[in-house]
Amino acid sequence: MAHEGSILTAADLAGNGARGDDPDVHGKFGIFGGRYVPEALIPALDEVAAVYEKAKNDAQFLSEFDHLLRTYAGRPTTLTDVSRFSEQAGGARIVLKREDLTHTGAHKINNVLGQALLTKRLGKKRVIAETGAGQHGVATATAAALLGLECVIYMGAVDCERQALNVARMKLLGATVVPVTNGSQTLKDAINEAFRDWVTNVDTTHYLFGTVAGPHPFPEIVRDFARIIGVEARRQMLELTGRLPDAVCAAVGGGSNAIGAFHAFIGDEGVQLHGYEAAGRGLESGEHALTLTSGSVGVLHGSRTYVLQDDEGQTIESHSISAGLDYPGVGPEHAWLKDSGRAVYHGVTDDEAMAAFSLLARTEGIIPAIESSHALAGALVLGRELGPEATILVNLSGRGDKDMGTAMKYFNL
Amino acid sequence: MTTLQTVFAKAKADNRAALVGYLPAGFPSKDGAVAAATTLVEAGCDVIEIGLPYSDPLMDGPTIQDAVHRSLVNGTRIADVMRTVEGVAATGAATLVMTYWNPIDKYGAERFARDLANAGGAGTITPDLTPEESEPWRVASAGAGIDTVFLVAPSSTDQRIKAVVDCCTGFVYAASLMGVTGARESVNAAAEGLVQRTRAHTDLPVCVGLGVGTGGQAAEVAAYADGVIVGSAFIRRMLDAPDEAAGRDSIAVLAKDMAKGVRR
Structure with missing residues (x-):
């Protein structure tokens, strides 16, 4: 897709399934x-x-x-090097996949x-x-x-x-x-x-x-329809940096933007995959959407996966400042990636996400969706861990126009 | 013979269909549910389904959603469901639990089957457990000696019907229509065809549910099915009643009418 004139192929859409990453019958x-x-x-x-x-x-x-x-x-969407934002991430090179630039403003x-x-x-x-x-x-x-x-x-x-x-x-x-x-x-x-x-x-x-x-x-x-995000980004990263990124970061609610960003990289063993769930007001508060990081295995909405549930299987209501991450279940492929260890999942609080939201706006002139801000907050921490030689791809899943009401209230604008 | 086999054998000997009543545990209150179910048995219900209230009842219409929501707000737990089963089974009626799969999954299949059997329960109806995913539950239920009832629907292909009935013991639940629970103006004409298609694959009794709300409709369904399942119509009357006693009086009238219907 990143190559002008090339047509989307069946392999772009569904991958080749050769790594055992397709579900069974x-x-x-x-x-x-x-x-x-x-x-x-x-x-x-x-x-x-x-x-x-x-x-x-x-x-x-x-x-x-x-x-x-x-x-x-409006595909392919571009990559953007965010050097001023990256300064806050210990100097690691952060590159954004700009899904916020698509029609309707999100992946x-x-x-x-x-x-x-x-x-x-x-x-x-x-x-x-x-x-x-x-x-x-x-x-x-x-x-x-x-x-x-x-x-x-x-x-x-x-x-x-x-x-x-x-x-x-x-x-x-x-x-x-x-x-x-x-x-x-x-x-x-x-x-x-x-x-x-x-x-x-x-x-x-x-x-x-x-x-x-x-x-x-x-x-x-x-997943297959979202997969184009990672397919494009993988080619674009090779063109831009000459190599694959050290890590791919994405926010996880139900998990579609994250699986879209991750899937083309699953076979690239050197590429870490990091998903960020909404920790809301913090794990201890009970007001969060930490399905993968604090939930247990159960069935919700037709699928076996990790679920926020009580000891008798009743669904517990989730919380996040970001409505797109406010969901007590998660896609089963993420559950599988977590248990297999191929992807790692973390929590980002409302406050951490809003700080990253504000930082990207002020350093790069890009107002991200609050959902995507969870991945940005995660990349700031990860960058400090991986060091200045590292390159981190962050899926900027959507733009923040829809979030201005929340931002006005949060920042007293 | 199991409790369910006895019920259906007796109904057949009387040349009539069995009447199956549904009520959720904990509604209108923990004790009130046992009292209401007992009323249904006294008025002529042969089988009682006790609903296990669940936070995400995606096969239920507004009436049952309302009742189970109230039950959950009242703090109903699985132990309360088991106590309700125990109280209702003591009347002599075959008593099943109708539940979505996740509460059993979380509680532990073997533990749930054992506790239900110990409470005198006859089995379960699991509307969102497909044949493909049902093995752990069938094994646990067989071990505890309780029946497993699954659903067929008008959209089911003959191949699917066969897969479902092969997992059923006790009886087969035929959903009369494509839709959620709730009383309707008329019972879907597709129901009779579904019952006939189901019979081609099993000797088990076939009971029809969804949309049955009057004695006349019960009679209509009883003409071609082995059992008639009624839930929302009872619950609607209880929701509309000023108090629990009035609710019981009201469902007794309807249940008697239904009991006449299955004998017509």
Whole structure:
């Protein structure tokens, strides 16, 4: 993708699977993943998997996806050397992958364009999606408008209030936004409600899932559509620095931007992979989203993975200043990368993330999403550990325009 | 014969379908759930499903969501579910637990199966446990001597139906429609076809649930199924009642009507 004129290949999309990093036929990454859903949904999941399997090896599909990524999403996105910011990281060279420069302002556009094309191939005319902060909802509404699909977005009533601007954007794009008033009225309840819609309307509707969680085949499909981030970045790093980075850093909520950034590097043993979860107000406070770093293995939203849960398997509500990381589950492939030791996961508090948010704005003139600021905060610490010879690639998953309300309150602006 | 086999044999001998009632543990209160289930048994329910309240009930409609949310707010724990089963099983009704998989997974499959058997429970219904993921639970349940009931749906292919019924003991739960739990204006016409397709793969009784809310609908379903499952319609009446006693009176009326329905 980074080479002008080259078309996205099947290998770019799905990798080559040669390193054992593809799930088995049941969607299992080791003990993680699988399908824990009502039997009624199994045929639909089988259909999505079969249509995707065909599409990913179909030159026409690849060409359509490639065309949209270039001419609509604005790919390839550039790398940016951030030398002034790097001074605060012990002199390690920090390079940003600029997903914030894509259309709609976040990496989410990659997945929704891929799945919207898939919806057409499924012969369905309606998409539904869940959203927390509204970013995946806005991205889905955008792709639906582009491809002429009916679009319904489920969003927790609490989130609708916190993110009124995104609700307005979705409506402007022609989507119906349904506030979800049951449970904790946030992302996890929006997912429950989207599943209820799907099981009722599965004949006409595709559930355009927003992250690498959920039942098989969603973790694999969403990963493949996000994978372009790392595919581009790997080529671009070789061009820019002449070698691979020492580490790749990304924020982890459900985990789609992180898996997108990591996946092309999994086979590069010298490249460390670091994921940063939201530590919120700190582990001890109980108000955090430290699923991988403090959760336990369980089943949530159709998949076996790490979950924030009590001793009887009831989901515990998460907290983060960043709505995009405020989720008590995580994609099963991250659970597998954690247990295999290939990736390492850390917590970053609200305060640490907001300090990095402010620092990048002041040193580089880039206002990052608060989600991405967790990875930036992590890179500052990692840079000091790895030393001045190190090169660190940070996935800047989105821009911070959406976060100005939070920033105004936090910094008294 | 297991408790469930006895129930279905008796219903068959009477030339009628069995009536299955669902209520969540801890709703409207811990003791109130046992009292309400006992009312259902006295009014003619042959089998009781006790719901294990779960924070993320993605197969349930608004009525059951509301009830389980109240139950969780009341602090219902798995020990309370087991005590509820014990209280209901003491009436002589076959008593199952209906639960999403994660609470069993976290509690420990063997421990859950053993505790349920010790409480007098007949088995479980696990709506989000697919055949592919069910082996640990089937092994644990067989070890404890309790039944495992799984669901088939109108969208299920014949191949899937076979895979599901091969995992079932006790009976097969046929979801009448594509959707979540909740009473409907009419019972989906697809239900009868699903029951027939299911029978082609098993001799187990086939019970129909989702959307059954009146005696007339119970009679309609009883004409082709071995059992009729009712949940939301009872819970709706309890939610609408001014107090627990009035709620019991109200569900007794409905359960009697349903019991007549399955005998028509």
